Structures are given as C-alpha cells and as structure tokens.
Amino acid sequence: MTGNPVLFIELHGLFRWLYEKLLATGLSQTWVDIITYTALGLVIFALLALVALFLVWWERKISAHVQQRFGPMRHGWHGWYQTIMDAIKLLQKEDILVDTRDRLVFFWAPVICFVAAFSVYVVMPWGKGLIVADLNIGILYIMAVTTFAVISLLMAGWGSNNKYALLGGMRSAAQMVSYEVPLVASVLVVVIFVGSLSMVDIVKAQSGLVFNWYIFRLPFGPIAFLTYITAATAEANRTPFDIPEAEQELVAGYNVEYSGMKFAMFFLAEFVNLFTVSAIAVTLFLGGWNGWGFIPSWLWFLGKTLVIVLLLMLFRWTYPRLRVDQLMEFAWKFLVPVTFTNLVVAGVFRYLGWYW
Amino acid sequence: MTKDELKDYVSSHFDGKLTPLDTGRYDPMFQVKSEDLMEVARALKADENLQFDYLCNLAGVDTKEHFEAVYSIASISNNLRLDFKVILPYDKAEIESVQEVWPGINWYEREIWELYGINVLNHGNLKRFLLPDDWDQGHPMRKDWDAPDFERMPEF
C-alpha cells in the first residue's frame, strides 16, 4: 500500500487509496462518481446515525448526572445499548395515521425534517481532506438547507390536526425565522475575514497557532461566537428556546401526534441538528480540524464538537424556558442590532486592514 | 375583642336577626332566618368594627330533619371569627345567593346545590361540576340517598 501509516490514521489516505482501486477497475468516469458519492453518502448516514444514537445516550447520562441520578444503567455497562433498544422498539410501534384531510402533509413532515438535518453534511469538513464535496458556497449551502426544518415543523404542526401541535408549529416557524437573521449575521463576520464561503478555506485560514482561531480574533470573534451559540440553540430548538415542543405548555408541541418511526425521525433529526450546529461552530470559530500533536485531524474535529455539544446540553438542564414574545423580543431587539453592528465594524476594520 | 364580647355585640346589635346558639364548641354560633340572610350578610361586612370580609366556608348539612347551610366567616383586619347557620325545611330548601357580599362563595353555593339540592336563588351559573356530566341519580350527599351500586361499610 502506498502512503505512510500516519496517512491512514488521517483516514483521507484510506479513502484516496480506495478511490484509486475503483479507478483501476476501468469504469467510466460518471459511474465512478456515482459509486463514490453513494458510498460517501452511506458512510455519512451510518456515521451520523451512530453519532445521533450516541448523543441521545450521552444527553440522558449528562442530564442524569447533573440531576444527581444514574441514568440508564441496567442495559450494558452504564446502559450503552439503551438507545439501540429504543430505536428497535420504535420500529415496532403501531404506525398511527391521524384522520386529517391533508394526510400527505402529516406523512412527509418527518421525512423533510430528517433529510434537511442530514443533507448539511455534504459540506462538513470532518478532517484534512475528509469532505464529501468541497463546494465553494459551503456556508451559504448550510444556511439554506437548515431552513428546511422550519417547513417540516410547520407541516407537522398543521398536519397533526391538533390544537397543541398547531400552536407548536406556529411558534417554531416564528422562532426559527427570527433567529436565522442573527445566525447568518454572526457567520458573515467570519466569512469577511476568510474572504471565501468554502468551509475548507475557512478552516485553512485558521491553521497554525491557536491564536489564529476566529474565536480569538478580538473584538469581533468572541462577540460573533456568543451570538452564534445563542442563535444556534434557538435553531436547534433547545432550552432556553425550546418553545415549539415545550412539554409543560404544549404537551409535546409539534410531535404530539407522531408515534413510532415518525417520532423517531423527529427525535433523531433533533439530535443531528444539535451535532450540526456545534460542528459549524467548531468549523467557524474553533479552527475545524486544526490541532497540534499526533492526534489525527478528524479526532480533533470530533473532540471540539462534543465539547460544544456538552455546552448546549448543560444549557438545557440549567435554564428555564423563555416565553414566546420575550424570545422574539430578544432576537429582534437585542441579537440583531448586536450582530449587525459587529458585522459592520468588522467589515470596516477588514477594509482598513486594522486586524492582526 | 374576645369571643364572648363578640357574641354579646352581635346578638345585641343587628336588631335580633342573629339569635345566638350554644351548639358552637369554639367560635360563637348564630342562627339567621333565610329571608333576612342577605341583609345580615351585608351588615356583617359593612359594620365598621366587625368587617367580616373573608369567607372561610359554607357547609351544607342534612340533619335527617331539615337542611342547614352553615356559613363560617372571618375578619382579616380585626382577627374575628364567626359562624351562623340558616335552617331550611326539606320542602322549601331555598337560599339567597350572597355572592355580591363574598364573591368567593360562588362555587360553595354551586356545590351545595349539586350535592344537596338546596336551590340557590339568582346565583348565575348553577351548573353541575363535581359529579359526572351524565349523572342522573339525584343529590348524593343527602342522608336518604341510595343507588344500586352504592355499598355501605358493614358494621363490625
């Protein structure tokens, strides 16, 4: 095998070696592309399913330890295969179709939510060279795709023919739309400094010393990071912004009527969104896969993302929930002005060259 | 003012409408005729050194001979407590609603109507709320009430 062992730890060497094997079989270029992209899609899907299952278990364990209880213990060491059991059980549940006129809306809502959550990972750089397709409009593509979730929540809210779901759906639309604006504004601050939308360029711009990470690019980085994290918790529907499925008020918000696999899709999509949001935070502000020492680059990326996921999980188990109008007020009256001034000042400083 | 002073003051003042009874074991107990209940209630609340503005409880009672509606009231400012009852014969079990004196009595009156059948005049919404909506076995708290599946505790 060509290439030194370190490359294999880097994994992208492995993929390139497989790609050369595939080319050697002499298929035409279009077939080779089709096979590679389906294979990469399957790998990403399997990887994300694993990550989502892990995150569900991890959230139950973290919430248990925050609340001084044990969390799943009986099924495997510390209940490691608890979420697998949940998944298999959800497979067996009766598939309840609500008697609503727009049955298609009810049926397709979880599918769109699922697809929207997974399609973000086309441009996500897992490590050096480990990216499905390095589009030059990387971050723009992500922002576009994440807004699909709004449609799916609205469809779920309307299709369930249930007053609580309708309220949940309306709330989620209002919340996601109004938090999209500060999210994009804080992302643009980084794009100004990088000069390109492609995710790989963003990570490359942060290589080298730790101080090249955009979180340390005073004074814009920290502000942008904080506003990004706040807006991201709202995008991922997590407390203190989880009003769409606020258990105490709306019973279960938009997924009131969903049971079995439909509910599993929403549940998995929610945790994949959580992972997406923290992965973007890592790529933009914490220097993606850059890291020192012999640890492979994809391990750096996973480690940093899990730290951000831990942060978001701790949010959920400490903060109470905001009310709908306070949430809107916070977005439009506080976040949007802050992010826009930060953006404009960053642009002026970038133009005048006063940054280090 | 102590309990005895309160007893003398009340029995002397409201021109004899509240006749004291001796069945009260702790707080002074009076009896009021049902027709001047409304006037007594207003007077008790308006009287400046009594000011019974707080309603503790309204209990419907079925003493096998007649109904009774026992009002327990208190005064927040003067720390006083007083009970008075209205005796209602079985055939004419009607009582005036004293909602405009103590608004909190709305549900209590509704309850004695539902469980005892004591009719409360100009009450507003005398609707069923404690028993199931399709309840058709009369007023269950009466002593003479019975139902097919209603089992009494055997004497041992």
Add this chain to the structure above:
Amino acid sequence: MAELRTEEFVVNMGPQHPSTHGVARLMLTMDGEKIVKIEPVIGYLHRAIEKVCENRTYAQCIPIMDRFEYVTAMSCSYAFSLAAEKLAGIEVPERAEYLRVIMLELNRIASHLIFYGVTAMDIGAVTPFLYGLRERELIVDLFEMTCGQRLTYSYNRIGGVSRDIPKEFIPKTREAIKIIGAKLSDYEGLLNKNPIWLARTKGIGVLSKETAIAYGVSGPVLRASGVQYDTRRNDPYSIYDRFDFDIPVRYHGDCYDRYLLRLDEIRQSIRIITQALDGLPEGEIRAKVLPNFKPPPGEVYSRIENSRGEMGIYMLSDGSKKPLRVKARGSSYNHFEALPEFGTDMLIADIVATFATLDIIVPEIDR
C-alpha cells in the same frame, strides 16, 4: 387593509396535561397565544371523602382525611383530630403538642420543596425538580422512621399522636434541617437572579389584595399579595404562640413574590423546628380517649394553616360514634375559583406559571 378575520379557539388544558398537577382542567378560549377566557372544570378526582367519613367512626376517619390532601397529609389528620378535640374538650398532653408541631412543620417544608421543584419544572427548568425531591427524601425518611409511611402518615390520633419518636429521630432531624437550610442558598443561586426566571415570573399573574380577600384566598398566595394573615398567628391553635417566628409577607402579588415567599417560609419552619426540638418535654403522647369515642352533640369549624393556605374542617356530631357531617375546606378550592379573575389576557406560558405558583392540588378542590 381588510379586517383580519381571526377566530378564537378553545384549547383544553385538560385532565391529562403535564402541568396541571393531577387532573384539574382549564378550558382556555384563546385568540392565538393570548387567553381570552378561562373556564375551570373540576370533579375528575371527586372521591366523595365527606360521604365516606359520614359512615366511619372518628378513629376510622383519620386515614380517609389523610387522602384529602396527600402532599401535607400530616395537616389533614391534625385538623380532623383538632376539630374532634375541640368538640369533646380533650386536653392534649404537652409532648404530643410538641411532636405535632414538629411533624406539621416538617411536612410544610416537604410540601414547599415539592412546590419549588414543580414550579421550576413548569417554567422549563427540569433540574430543580430533582433537587427539590432529593431534599424531600431526607424528610420522608424521618416520617418513615416514626409513622412507617412515606406519604399518607395517619400519625395523629384524637387526643395526641399514635407513636413516640425513636431515639435517633432528633439528631437526624437536626442534621436534615441543617442540610436543607444550606441547600436553600443553592436553590436561590440557581433561580432567583436568573434573568430568564425573572422575565417569566416578575409581574406575571398579579393578584390584588382586594380580589384575594374577596375570593377567600389564603396562605402564601394571600401573603404574597400584601396581607399579613396567618392562622398560626391570627387565630392561634396548638402551642404556636410559644415559638417566635415571623410571618413573611410581600406586596407585589406576582408569581415571583409567591415563589420567594415559600422559600422564606421554609426558613421560618426551620426556626420553629429547632425551638420545638430544644423544648421537647417528656411525658405521655396521648390523652385517655375511650376506643368508641362519642363526642357530645355540637358543631365546630376548626382551621389550621397548612402549606397551601387555610385548611378547615367543619364537624357536626350528634353524640353517636360517627360524625353526622364532616366538611373539609381546602385552600386550593378558592385559588382555582379565583384563577379566571386574574388569569385572563395572558399567554399560555403565563397561565402555566401562575397555575404552578398558586400551588393548586386537585384533591383539595374535588374532595
């Protein structure tokens, strides 16, 4: 612009809802998120406790009365035995009075800890629910040590208490109230100055003094609206006049004050318990009461202050061994009745917060 034709729709915060503490039901007529009309519906837990008590002897009524309000079960059986003692004029020995006060105050702390947990959970913070119940387990161990049950204790008897406390009760109680006193600062640190908590509770669900008194609201809800009225002080019973404790009162009458007031009350209860433990005399724990206890004919309305407000028992006896009429008055009955008065033109999230801070419990309403 054409007049937007909006239509109000009725939402059932129905008998089965995560934040209605059991089976209370609110029919909310809502215009979008804003609540236009509230129509409470009760009766889903009407177990006819009063009819059951009419066919039981006085001693048999005590376990039934415990189920009347099971979060502070100690205060219900106490209110019943107090009423019976007033009827028959029984003199309760000193030690029994002290034991009763200790148990009542411990039960008040346990109930306020449940309040703290459930209110925080209803406003979105799930973790304080677990912390509140963790501290409550300390107190439940103490009850289990003396009465053998975790929730419905049947500890009081007419004329005194049923069992004496074991040896290790006093040191364990001191340790428990020391831990709870220390943990209170954690609770306050977690929520009191949290901006989201302030935004969700300050100025929400304001209950004015006049409506509170008019609707017979009592207990911490009344004291949070600025009326310093506590049955332990204003209509003293048992030996509460021997202990010095103050009655916390706040003046805004909103959810935040009702929440703060209950934490202050936990501190006052701790003060009472320490004084009661220091002054606990020796002696027997029950007055001589014949097994078939027949009080002389008469009626009484005795009322005590439990954690939710004023709990009163109207008892009428005709000299036989069974009470002729027992009417149990719970404070949640008036709170739930007053809710439509100050609960309209609010958002659904506020009605959940207000409902939680009123600390309404369904058996007190439905009996």
Add this chain to the structure above:
Amino acid sequence: MGIIRKVPHYAEKIPGGGIITTALETVLHQAQAKSLWYLLFGTACCAIELMCTGASRYDFDRLGMIYRATPRQSDLIIVAGTITKKMAPRLRRLYDQMAEPRYVIAMGGCTISGGPFYYDSYAVEKGIDHIIPVDIYIPGCPPRPESLLEGCIHLQEKIKKQKLSDWQEK
C-alpha cells in the same frame, strides 16, 4: 401495525423459518422490555410516589424508562391514583390513543379495587380492569417506590416471555 411485525408471518412459511422467528422474537421483545416509555399520568396520591420514583433516589431512568407527555409516544401507562366515574372515559380514551404494543400498570389500591373508597363512595370506580386491560397490579396505598420498580421489572419479565403470535388478539 409496524412493518417489522409482518415479518414473522412470512418467515414461518419458508423452511427453517422457526429459527428466524425465535431469534427475531427475542430481539423484538428484549427491545420492547428494555425501553418502556411511560405516560405522564397521575391522578392522586400515587402520582406523588410516581414522581419520587422518577426522581434521583429511585430512578426510573435506570430501567430505561423515561416519561413522555403524549399517549402517542408512550407504550406504558402507569395508572397512579383513584379513577373516578368522571375520569373513567378519559382513561379509556388515553389508552386508545396509545400506539399498539402498550402495557398497563395499575398502581395503588384504588386502581385494583377502589382502595379505601370501596365502601360509601358514590363516585369512585371500583378498580380499572373493567375499563382497560391491566398487565401488572401493584398493591399499596400508596405503594413504595421499591414496589413500583419491582412491578416494572415484573412487567419487563412478562414482555420478554411473550410470544409473537399472541400479539394479534391483544
């Protein structure tokens, strides 16, 4: 019914299908037993004990049981507390709304036979097994959290011993 539940009928027809069904049976029932999501339903005193069992000292989550707010997503309903005549039709509707492999635990004396309110009460249902089919009865008034946990473990044993064929007539 879930797609996966049609598989056993076809598997039995092909030769050697029995092994597949027994293997499938154990996997399906193990999964059902190990992740029972219970509905947040409590009417009276047993609800407080249910809360304490869910809290930190006797944790339900150890058995993989988390509470769900809607009947659609829960497959176990722990009827905790007295069911009155007015609440009975609501309980029946809640049970009907739950998705199919569903189980019922009757917790407390009131749900078994009316408990302390059996005599002299005109409004209490005497036990709930004529309203919904009950799997596990837990006596006690209220039962201790340990006995509730033991009831849940018994339910898990019962689910594991189930046969695929007897799903149909439930």
